[in-house]
Amino acid sequence: xxxxxxxxxxxxxxxxxxxxxxxxALATLPAQIPELASYRFGPDLGLRAGNADFGVLAQLPxxxxxxxxxxxxxxxxxxxxxxxxxxxxxxxxxFVSG
Amino acid sequence: xxxxxxxxxxxxxxxxxxxxxxxxALATLPAQIPELASYRFGPDLGLRAGNADFGVLAQLPxxxxxxxxxxxxxxxxxxxxxxxxxxxxxxxxxFVSG
Numbered sequence: 596x597x598x599x600x601x602x603x604x605x606x607x608x609x610x611x612x613x614x615x616x617x618x619x620a621l622a623t624l625p626a627q628i629p630e631l632a633s634y635r636f637g638p639d640l641g642l643r644a645g646n647a648d649f650g651v652l653a654q655l656p657x658x659x660x661x662x663x664x665x666x667x668x669x670x671x672x673x674x675x676x677x678x679x680x681x682x683x684x685x686x687x688x689x690f691v692s693g
Numbered sequence: 694x695x696x697x698x699x700x701x702x703x704x705x706x707x708x709x710x711x712x713x714x715x716x717x718a719l720a721t722l723p724a725q726i727p728e729l730a731s732y733r734f735g736p737d738l739g740l741r742a743g744n745a746d747f748g749v750l751a752q753l754p755x756x757x758x759x760x761x762x763x764x765x766x767x768x769x770x771x772x773x774x775x776x777x778x779x780x781x782x783x784x785x786x787x788f789v790s791g
Binding site for chain 1: 760784788
């Protein structure tokens with residue numbers, strides 16, 4: 596299994612309503628992208644100073660499934676509509692996790 | 694459950710042997726920190742240009758467990774010995790994931 600982690604820091608003008616719309620869009624992806632073995636996301640809880648604003652955790656069976664997810668039209672639509680506009684800083688990684 | 698995601702980009706002088714030593718140290722944490730419901734980590738697979746270098750995924754039952762993990766002497770030892778030296782850029786987030 597491969598864990599895909601994405602950590603975002605928002606632009607200053609992003610508000611909770613934007614984040615809610617993003618979450619609603621992300622929630623539609625598992626049904627459209629069956630390669631997603633698990634898909635979790637959410638706003639930072641504010642437990643530690645210096646944290647970023649939002650995290651996405653996708654579990655996928657292999658590298659091909661990672662590519663399918665990242666390049667999927669539904670995912671690209673979310674990137675185009677939301678994250679490419681909202682995200683000031685992004686950090687992503689994929690590693691073998693089991 | 695809370696997902697703690699940490700994504701690291703290394704300094705230029707970090708080599709694979711450093712990463713192996715870090716992984717060996719991280720692997721000792723679950724036995725020392727029972728709050729860790731799940732603990733996965735590893736180097737980026739190089740599937741996408743622009744990715745960071747390393748990811749850590751910890752699943753913890755609640756905010757108190759997140760604090761116990763982050764402040765635990767064994768975790769602090771890894772931070773002091775490895776990541777504070779190796780990491781050029783870090784992005785961390787904790788969000789509710791189930």
